[in-house]
Amino acid sequence: MELRGCTRDYGAVRAVDGLDLQVREGEFLSLLGPSGCGKTTTLALIAGFVPPTAGQVLIDGEDVTGRPAHRRGLGVVFQSYALFPHLTVFENVAFGLRERRVPAAEIARRVAEALTLVRLEGQGRQRPAALSGGMQQRVALARALVYRPRVLLLDEPLAALDRKLREQMRDELRAIQRSVGITTIFVTHDQAEALGLSDRIAVMNRGRIEQLGPPREVYERPATRFVADFIGASTVLRGRAVGADRVALGAGPAVRVAGPRALPAGAEVELAIRPERIGLAPGPGDNVLDARVETLVYQGALTEVTARLPDGQRVLAFVVEPAPAPLAPGQAVRLRLPPEAFMVLG
């Protein structure tokens, strides 16, 4: 599936801005971003629910830009599931097959197959209203897959489920996608989901893709400040380059930065570092900074420590519990920031 230069305007608002995207056969791609970033509109463009103001949509190399939704041969799972309340589970799943004039005996066989795939055998006679949220979601999935569409589109399908169910469905979804091998585009605002499910993630902001790449790359090497902020937590520190690989933070000591490129001497630099990479140091040393604890938030598996550097900048660190030494607000601590953990921004 490919989008070429797709733009979609709603009056004066540009929801999608010149988007270029190529989705590989069989891959699981997530569109990740905050609400309003254009990810749902992008999905609507692919599905054919809205036409692009400019640009093209291609499926298997075919230009389908002008083609209405019902002739694109895609499978869509909606956030609200959109199960037809006046039809049974069986009839819901069979809907797409009936539109394709598949004979009745074949329909029965394939619906049974689809229901087995989503672990809902025997539920055919129920009405959607009688099923739990998790089961409804599986019916929606079966309905979208049963006629073997070319691409599967999922619009925040797990958003309405509670946490435990969400994690369970996430794993099931991945397993089903892998076993069927279908090209899948998954829209979500939940980065944990995107990181856990995807072959590649497209991080979107204001109608554009800020970064496209495998989860590990997006997490460990964010291309822009937005991506660094949106995915995971991070501290952004400002300093000045005092060597090819050294940055001075305020009046304090310089830290070594093991980046891919040499830093331009004397330039203002922005560094990001993930809180889980920062550790408590027993004594002074290389890349160890003095700081004073401001707040502590206990989270069970770890404690979020916010500490202030001498030059006033704040640092967020995760300390795995049980902590090596007891911590209290106002306490002086030493933090080690490993050189390879720094991400140079901009």
Place this chain on the structure above:
Amino acid sequence: MLRAAVVALLGFMTLPTVVVIAVSFNPTAILSFPPAGLSLRWYENVLTYPQFQRAALNSLLVTGGAVALALPAGALAALALERGRLRGQSLWAAVLLSPVVVPGVAAGLGFLILAAGLGLLRSRAVLVAAHVALVLPFVVRSVWVSARNLDPALELAAASLGASPWRVFRRVTLPLLRPGLFAGFLFAVVVSLNEFVVSLFISNRVTEILPVAMFTYVVNYTDPTIAALSALFILATFVVVWLADRYLDLGRVFLRH
């Protein structure tokens, strides 16, 4: 105390109904309450009075014709209001609901003048034309409520599954509009069968519908025949309204939760 007041008021509202039904069983033409005995002679009179029989037939024809025309017209209009993204939607809504607002005598006289001008004074077509307009707002309102409760995602889902717009309408939209259509049908029938003022102006002895025939009878005679006919009307209306409530939860039509 509130409850007592409400009960008293409900009593006031239903008192006439009770009296009418009681009187309809009165054995003699001299009215007394409570009735001196029980008799079905007035019901028999109703069913055998030729003018009532003719009027009943007219009512059936006019109401049947009016409802048959108003249902599709009103349903399509309701869909257009809800989904059509019309400019001036509230204006369109006002226009579609406007016949209810016009005084009966004004509409009645207007139709009379119009019919006379077209030479249609003795036809039931004018009655049907008037009734369709009078009944349309009720159909539009009922179907609109159903349409508003229809999740648009369902139609998108059907399209994504391969259904063309016509198939979406037939397989998803129409079945889900059934409660509104049924309620609209019921309201239309009840309103048309009971319509009096406009029909008084545009019908004559041959074409008059049942309420007009009743009016003529009441003006000329004083026996309880009309009580019997009224009792039948009341019973039929109660059943229809009760059905409409069961099928379409009238609370949702008129109130908000």
Place this chain on the structure above:
Amino acid sequence: MRLLLLPAVVVLAVFAAALAALFRWSVLEFVPGSLQTGGLTLGNFRAVLAPHYLGAIRDTVVLSALTTVLTLAGAYPVAYVLARTPSRRVRSALLVLTLAPFFTGAIVRTYAWVLVLGNTVIDWPVPLLFTERGVLVGLVHFSMPTMILVLAAALSHIDPVYERAAASLGASPARVFRRVTLPLSMPGVVSGGLIVFAWTLSAFPTPELLGGGRVKMIANVVKDLGLDSFNWPGAAAFAMLALALTLALLTVAGRLARARPS
């Protein structure tokens, strides 16, 4: 999408044609004794304002006003219970009891009152049938369902959380009603009042049957002129008057409804 409106538009066009015919004849000269008409004239409207008819207009306005006030007083309690009751059964029962008379048709309801108000069934200390009092009773009964529905709809739009907040601040149920519920329901009260007033101005069967020829409201005059005297232009002028009054009142009601705090 606009095409969907076409059938309904055709229906309404016929209706509009009828109203246009009405308007046209209201400005044509009446030729007594025939259905022919003379030329354009405002004579019909002048005749409408003659003292004889002015009395009917005045009676109509007075009766309508009284009806509105009494109906409001009677409908409010029922509407309150209807809007606030948690029980679906009570709500259904009230709705059926309210709507059934609404749909039972004017002749049946008016005839029922002829029976009740005439001294044959209950002996009244004061004559009621064929008097203005009797017509008033009939009109109030006629308007109750409408008023109840409008008020109930308005009350159901008032979030009960306001009443709970007032109670938590120390207000007794009576005070909560006076200081919170009633004021918040005012837009509904006003619009319901205007609707009933406008409707009652054009009432026909009630004054016709319960008035026995002694009580004449605007609609009765239209019928007398139109169907008895065959003075269609005169009747049309009167009917236009009723239509204009109704539209004016409902426009005001509509404006007020839109200004409702939601």
